[in-house]
Amino acid sequence: MTLHRSWIPTLVVCMALAVTGGCNRRPAANDPSRPGRQAAGRAMPPAAASPKDDGQWIMPAKDFANTRYSEQAQINKQTVGRLQVAFTVSVGASGGQESSPIVAQNTLYFVSHYPTTLYAIDLTQPGGPVKWRYETRPPAAVQGEMCCEPVNRGPTYANGTVYLNTPDTRTVAIDATTGALKWETRLGDFTRGDTMTMAPFVVGDKVIVGNSGAEFGARGWIAALNAADGSIAWRAYSTGPDVDVKIDPKVFKPFYPQYKGKDLGVSQWPTDAWKIGGGTVWGWISYDPEQDLIFHGTSNPAPWNHLQRPGDNHWTNGVFAREPKTGLAHWFYAYSPHDLWDHSGVNENIVLDLPWQGRTRKVIIRPERNGYIYVLDRTTGEVLAADPFIHITASKGVDLKTGRLRFNPDMIPQAGKVIRGVCPNSPGAKDWSPSAFSKATGLIYVPHNNLCMDWETKPVNYIAGTPYIGVNPRFYPGQGGNAGEFMAWDPVGRRKVWTIKERWPVWGGAVATAGGVVFYGNLEGWFKAVDADTGQELWKFKTGSGIIGQPTTFRGPDGRQYVAILSGVGGWVGSIVTRNLDPRDPTAQKGFANMTGELKKITQPGGMLYVFALPAT
Template sequence: MVTLASCTLLGCHQSEPSGLTQVNEIANPQSVSSAAAPAPAAGPANISAPAAASPPEDGQWMMPARDYANTRFSGLDEINTDNVSKLQLEFTFATGTLLGQESAVLAVGDTLYFVTPFPNILYAVDLKQPGGGLKWKFDPKPDASAQGVACCQPVIRGPVYSNGRIFYNTTDTHTVALDAATGQLLWKTRVGDFNYGEAFTMAPLVVKDKVLVGNSGAEFGARGWLTALNVSDGSVAWRAYSTGSDADALIDTAEFKPFYPQYHGKDLGITTFPPDHWKIGGGTVWGWISYDPELDLIYYGTSNPSPWNHEVRPGDNLWTNGIFARNPDNGHARWFYQTSPHDLWDHSGVNENLLLDVNWEGKPRKVLVRPDRNGYIYVIDRVTGELLAADAFTYITASKGVDMKTGRLIHNEDKIPSQGKVVREVCPNSPGAKDWTPSSFSKRTGLIYMPHNNMCMDWEIKPVSYIAGTGYLGVNARFYPGPGDHVGEMMAWDPVARRKLWAVNEKWPVWSGTAVTAGDVVFYGNLEGWFKAVHARTGEVLWQFRTASGIIGQPTTFRGPDGRQYVAILSGIGGWAGALVSSELDERDPTAAKGFGNMIGELKKQSGIGGMLYVFALPR
């Protein structure tokens, strides 16, 4: 059986006044719908988040994804669809930096924690002080030279809290552990080497007695890895590479049980590359990690192979652009699934994996749901690695679907790049139908709330040579909007019915994460600086606030020491989509920001530059 994605997944796009909701229809192999059906207040019976990975609400937000299941769901409901329109600004806090603010804002007890882009200062904000005063800050003093190997600005996606400690990464590949109460440095470990193109942008995750960290740098030919550090002292417990021998990848044939036969064989992380190319083969790990305590498995994605010019690296290029399930104690792999074999377009597989329990075709299944950059939403059995569904959620020309028998992506032969040829209308473009920006899942509605993009590109490969610590791409790219009157979209997706229910269209790519609450409110921001609250069941925009700069951060919500519910977001344009603005690049170069220069020069007129924490609440 082959599930093919239609290349006319455009829906009904009509212009509406700013701030109003656009409800679209989308074709898929199952059915078509344009409105969400109401769900019982207790949540739908056919889908849930596993209790062990998503415990009950305690009013705090201690990791960027809120829980191990990556739901970004808050059980707080003081702020709800009836009163969110009254939300008002409580206080702001300047970050002191002007690059992209991608950190989540953690809330632990009476303190907020967030980390800035370079120089990676971690702030602790005291909620008991009027206006959120500074409790302490920590400056790790990272090496300034590392900024040059941070692909899309030296951003950091947040700290994580565990057992009285705060852990976070710095651009120059150090991981830091601090006393959460005082800011005292407990340990600092150098995990990578930026001289070889490695950098840190990800938020770490603590699982049991391990701090899990992964590197960036596939655009510099860095070899990808996930490393576990011991919580106690920061020493390295294990490292699993994304390329190379089975021993390097921590693949033990007695434990490694992938579902599909293409992942069986010896040292596939070497043999699926040209000779020795695996040493600079990419597959970096800079996205989100999930953890199922019952199965005792972590799940994470690996990024694109290096370089972007695919002719340099014939083969499937394992273990890049896929999902690993591993034992957190020793790193040994349990299974692997590749979303984009022999990646043609930089469709890095680092996006979040939401852990859900579903009634699938009449049977209970433990699954993970992955919205991928290649334009498909994957539903995979998280016990075995079997693909259950792969549905297009956007306009796609780069591929023709996913073969459900083999699990392989079907490349569009008409779009495969070759030397001396410009391939036009490749959709989605290299940032993908959805980049790292995280989705959320509501335990009340059973829906996934996904920020994503509607972009295409022209793509031309060119000769490329590897020099350590320098760019290793071999491509000229030019981005432009996909079909319709919008470039970004915030949508609700039903992972059981496999369909889009509603969408809010945005003029620019949606580079902010989302959060959803028991009050049926979804929060997200856009590149113009609007922070929005929409109705989780209908998509109606219920409230919006204009911040000083574009938003690429991750909203969080929490209960303050006064018992009230608050919502926090960092404003500050940057990252890949906003680098043209905050790094003051020349929009006359269509290839600036690796392709965005052609597209968003106008954004300079609509978003200021700056970093600011905004905290909101209902009136007293």
């Protein structure tokens, strides 16, 4: 089967960016230059999307803009070296601990790996005792219906209620004070591969959630529940006719012509393939109050074998701007149309106002799995820039006129042929692991991968509730031999400022602070604090298991600043440890087993919340 030329864009973005050096410049680690402070100005989130810090941390991303930035500065470059464990809490379950700890009203909340228990930790008492726990009790069978373990990316707090999702597609509302159930709503059928891993996102009186399961052929959707009773206010699908996608031509005004037309979510697929087409919504959501629009990604089309789904496969692997009250779409942009490599488009969209060619543009910035950091006008969906931040062989840039990714024709998968040296690999240059933006430095701190792969397609049939992939992948480290990095990116100068090489992919999130410190963890179990300006390591602590969780920092009831992180290896990158897989099968773990056999010797399964603070005076 040949690839249709209409799917292949025609220009290379680096030619357009040559005047800025954005494509070619690669500063060394710890480059002291500070382009974010140049006279041209600095990027900054709008105040409505990122209000003044009150010391709490009520949603995983900290604010609507997805900055993950704290104005707390008690822990700073001078004091962070004295950081010590304040208390720990056993999660009660081993496996991938991806939850963000959140803090509201002197209580810390987090959600465990399966069996998906919500914990409330009393911060007013010494040692952080468990105030209450709520057990969601998903059926054991759901564990076999999830591609990458039954992980959970955390709860969200709003108006005295804690919201969380369960792997068997329930959204649950819990009284934040008592732990009593207020309501629960089931949104899908896990026996058909429809599951949930994302953290809920609350805007006004709407609780917004989405599904996982594209690897099982689940049809992607995003839904808004009424916060009062859990009833479904609206649901928008990522594939299918316009009425299902909530596209109204009176409202939907995409910037590029390839998104204009009737029922493209049907015509850009083989007959009825959109019904099992993926595009699930399991990543991060951001919100611009000024426009009253949410921004959310859609994941990979199903199956991974692109030969079985000719067309652009709308509306997968892209970003929607929608009205939170109605779900109506305003615009869409596809980062990887007709996805060749499982480059799911679910990563965070950071809402910033950016100095741009002599004026300020309202943008979202997105470090994407396909290896480019995108700058999109958030009012229209126009691509302003797409700069590579890792070695790329899979594509040759983005055409800024058409907005299309330009595939590398030498790398397009063919039946009966192993394509070697594909960079980045399926988890991409950066998977779901969320970045942080600092209002103090104007830089974005990005945990990411440096991975390549070999890729072999194979025919696959759809059977409900079973994997629907059709590829044999094998992963390995990219250029330099390090599989991961943690970098600082300047969104104004559009380049790396410094980077830290890590042996393994950096799979957890980041948090930046006004104290000039950035926190992140690695797969070996080290929790680190680095200098926000230079990347210099300032402090580290060895936890009991690999870290794939999201750190947060907050002001406790005693006035002290605390930092929290969940330790527990697992997920896609670490299931070779938690599931004790045999690394002699290089395609196990959907390709990761080819390189992570050594990880079993370095870390072990676990589940522990660590909370740190400076010594009390």
